[in-house]
Amino acid sequence: MYTAAELSSPINPVSYTLWRDKYRFVDDQGVAEDSIDASWQRVARALARAESRERRRWAGRFHALLADFTFLPGGRILAGAGSGRRVTLFNCFVMGRLDDSIDGIFSALREGALTMHQGGGVGYDFSTLRPAGSRAEETGSIASGPLSFMQVWDSMCATLLSTGARRGAMMATLRCDHPDIEAFIDAKRDPARLRHFNLSVLVSDGFMRALRQDEAWPLLFPLQALSPGEADGAQVIERQLPGYDRPVPCKVWRWVSARALWQRMMRAAYDYAEPGVLFIDRINAENNLYWQERISATNPCGEIPLPPYGACNLGSLNLVRFIDSPFSRAARLDFDALAKSAALAVRMLDNVISVSRFPLPVQRQQARASRRIGLGLTGLADALIMLGLGYDSPQARDLAVQAMRTICLGAYRASVELAQARGSFPLFQREHYLNAPFITRLPADIRDGIAESGIRNSHLCAIAPAGTISLLANNISSGLEPVYAFTQQRRILQADGAYRAWELSDYALALWRQQYGDRPLSPAFVESAELAPQAHLQMQAALQPFVDSAISKTINVPQGYGYDVFEAIYREAYRLGLKGCTAFRPNAITGSILAAGEGEQLHCCNLEREAD
The missing domain is CATH 3.20.70.20 (Anaerobic Ribonucleotide-triphosphate Reductase Large Chain)
Known part of the structure; x- marks a missing residue:
C-alpha cells in the first residue's frame, strides 16, 4: 500500500517503486529521502560543488533541469551523487x-x-x-x-x-x-x-x-x-x-x-x-x-566505444518535455528550449567528471584526460506520437534529425564555451582534433570556436538505451526505440531480489487517455511489431551523423521473420554507415523481450542487462 504522500508523487506507482528501490538515498540510520524532488535536490547540489562560484545558483538551475524528468542523467548519477558513499557516478x-x-x-x-x-x-x-x-x-x-x-x-x-x-x-x-x-x-x-x-x-x-x-x-x-x-x-x-x-x-x-x-x-x-x-x-x-x-x-550496451580504462558518463534529454500542445494541430517541439537544455546538461555531465569517485586511479586519469560525455535523447517515439508523426515516416525522421542535430550542436557550442572558462580536455591537440572526420563536418562557427578556444570534452553525444531511467520517467519510450507495446506486463527486480509483475501503459497512451478518454487512437500510435526493420535502420542511420560516439539500438523482428531478410539487416547497417548492429528475434533460447504474462528475458539492452 502507498501513503497519501506517495500517491501524490509526480510519478506513477511503477516509477515510484523503481525510484524507491534503485535511486532513493537512505542513510546509515535508515532515514530516507521523502520524495523524488529530494533526490533531484541532492544530485543538483552535488554537481554544483564542481562550480568555482555561485554554487547555489547553479544548483537551482540543475534542479530545474532535472525536475519533471526533463534531463535524465545516468542511473549511477541519480543514485550516487551527494550520497557520500564510495561509489562511482559512471555507469x-x-x-x-x-x-x-x-x-x-x-x-x-x-x-x-x-x-x-x-x-x-x-x-x-x-x-x-x-x-x-x-x-x-x-x-x-x-x-x-x-x-x-x-x-x-x-x-x-x-x-x-x-x-x-x-x-x-x-x-x-x-x-x-x-x-x-x-x-x-x-x-x-x-x-x-x-x-x-x-x-x-x-x-x-x-x-x-x-x-x-x-x-x-x-x-x-x-x-x-x-x-x-x-x-x-x-x-x-x-x-x-x-x-x-x-x-x-x-x-x-x-x-x-x-x-x-x-x-x-x-x-x-x-x-x-x-x-x-x-x-x-x-x-x-x-x-x-x-x-x-x-x-x-x-560499454555493455554499445553506445560508447572506449579506449582501455575509458568511462561512459551518460545523460538523456527527454523529448516529451519539449512538446507543446501535444496531439493537436498546433503541436510542436521547442527546439530553442532543447538547445538551451543541452548546453546546461553538458555542464552537469562535465561536473560529474570532477566530483565522481573512481574504482581505479587509472580510470580517473583516463576520464579526466578526455572528459568524454555522452548526451543523447530519450522519449523519441512518444514525442513523435504527440506530434502526430508515424515512427516510420520521412517526416518523423526529419523531426528526429532536427532534434539530435539541435542537441549535438548545442552540446558542442556549450563545450567550447566551457573551455574558455575551464580549459580544454588535457589530451586536446588543436590540429589533430580539427582534422577528426566528425569535427570536419561541424558548422564553421563551432570549428572556429574550437580553433580559438579549444573544447572542454573530446566527445559529447551518444544515444543510450535509457531503459531504466525512461521507465522511471513515467514509462516514456526509451532512447530512439519505437514503442515496443502500448500496454504490457513487465517484471521489475525489487530491492529484496524478488521480481514483481506490473501492468504498464506507455506514456503517450496514458496522456492520450487523460485528454481524450476512449476516443480512437491517432494513426501515429504504432508499435514496434508493426514496423519493418528498415524503419529501425533508417532512424538509426538518420541520427548517426549527429552522434560522435555511437547508438544503442535493438531492431526487433517477429519470430516468423525469414533468415535471409534478417541477415540482410546487418549488411544494410554496414552500407548505411552505422557503427554496429543488433537485431532481436524471439526464439526458443532467449524467449521474447517483453510479452504479456512472460516478463523480460535476458537480452542485451533490457533492464536486466543495461547498466542503468
Whole structure:
C-alpha cells in the first residue's frame, strides 16, 4: 500500500517503486529521502560543488533541469551523487588490455570486480588472449582460450549479485580474425552459459570486403605472443591488432570462408540474439581522438566505444518535455528550449567528471584526460506520437534529425564555451582534433570556436538505451526505440531480489487517455511489431551523423521473420554507415523481450542487462 504522500508523487506507482528501490538515498540510520524532488535536490547540489562560484545558483538551475524528468542523467548519477558513499557516478567502463598471462588475467578480473562492486558495468576485449590449444611457454601447458576465462568473469558477476550488490552488466568482444571466433559465436547456444555477458564480434572493413568478394579469411594470432617454435612452418601475415601500435606479424591458424563465418554469425544472432556486430574500423576512423586511441571494446550496451580504462558518463534529454500542445494541430517541439537544455546538461555531465569517485586511479586519469560525455535523447517515439508523426515516416525522421542535430550542436557550442572558462580536455591537440572526420563536418562557427578556444570534452553525444531511467520517467519510450507495446506486463527486480509483475501503459497512451478518454487512437500510435526493420535502420542511420560516439539500438523482428531478410539487416547497417548492429528475434533460447504474462528475458539492452 502507498501513503497519501506517495500517491501524490509526480510519478506513477511503477516509477515510484523503481525510484524507491534503485535511486532513493537512505542513510546509515535508515532515514530516507521523502520524495523524488529530494533526490533531484541532492544530485543538483552535488554537481554544483564542481562550480568555482555561485554554487547555489547553479544548483537551482540543475534542479530545474532535472525536475519533471526533463534531463535524465545516468542511473549511477541519480543514485550516487551527494550520497557520500564510495561509489562511482559512471555507469560503465571499458577495462584495460588483457595481458595474456595468469597474473595479467586475474589482475584484470580483480579490477573488474572492484569496478562492478562500486556500481560500474564493464567491457572487455578478449582478443589478446591466445587461442585454445596453443602452448603456454611458461608452464608448457595448453591454453584453454578466451572463452574459458570469460566463464570466470561470468561467475564473478554472479557472485557479486548473490551478495546483494547492484546487478552487473558486462560486454565481451572478440575480433573476427581470432582463431576462437567460431566458438565465441556459438557460445550462447547453451542458454546457461555466459548469461551476464553481452557478446559482440569486432568486424573489420577487410572482413566485409572478403565477404562481398566471397574470399577466404585468415584466423590468426601475433607471433610475439606465441611460444618459440609454435609458428614454425606456418604462414605469416601482418595485421593491426589490439594492444599494438602498428601492424604485427601473425601466425595464420587456418583459413575459413568469409561467407561461411558471416553466415555462422548471422545464424547465431537469428537463433539466439547474440552476438551483436561492431564495425570496429569505422568506430576507430570516426573517433575524435583517432591519433591518441585504438578502440577495441564498448560499454555493455554499445553506445560508447572506449579506449582501455575509458568511462561512459551518460545523460538523456527527454523529448516529451519539449512538446507543446501535444496531439493537436498546433503541436510542436521547442527546439530553442532543447538547445538551451543541452548546453546546461553538458555542464552537469562535465561536473560529474570532477566530483565522481573512481574504482581505479587509472580510470580517473583516463576520464579526466578526455572528459568524454555522452548526451543523447530519450522519449523519441512518444514525442513523435504527440506530434502526430508515424515512427516510420520521412517526416518523423526529419523531426528526429532536427532534434539530435539541435542537441549535438548545442552540446558542442556549450563545450567550447566551457573551455574558455575551464580549459580544454588535457589530451586536446588543436590540429589533430580539427582534422577528426566528425569535427570536419561541424558548422564553421563551432570549428572556429574550437580553433580559438579549444573544447572542454573530446566527445559529447551518444544515444543510450535509457531503459531504466525512461521507465522511471513515467514509462516514456526509451532512447530512439519505437514503442515496443502500448500496454504490457513487465517484471521489475525489487530491492529484496524478488521480481514483481506490473501492468504498464506507455506514456503517450496514458496522456492520450487523460485528454481524450476512449476516443480512437491517432494513426501515429504504432508499435514496434508493426514496423519493418528498415524503419529501425533508417532512424538509426538518420541520427548517426549527429552522434560522435555511437547508438544503442535493438531492431526487433517477429519470430516468423525469414533468415535471409534478417541477415540482410546487418549488411544494410554496414552500407548505411552505422557503427554496429543488433537485431532481436524471439526464439526458443532467449524467449521474447517483453510479452504479456512472460516478463523480460535476458537480452542485451533490457533492464536486466543495461547498466542503468
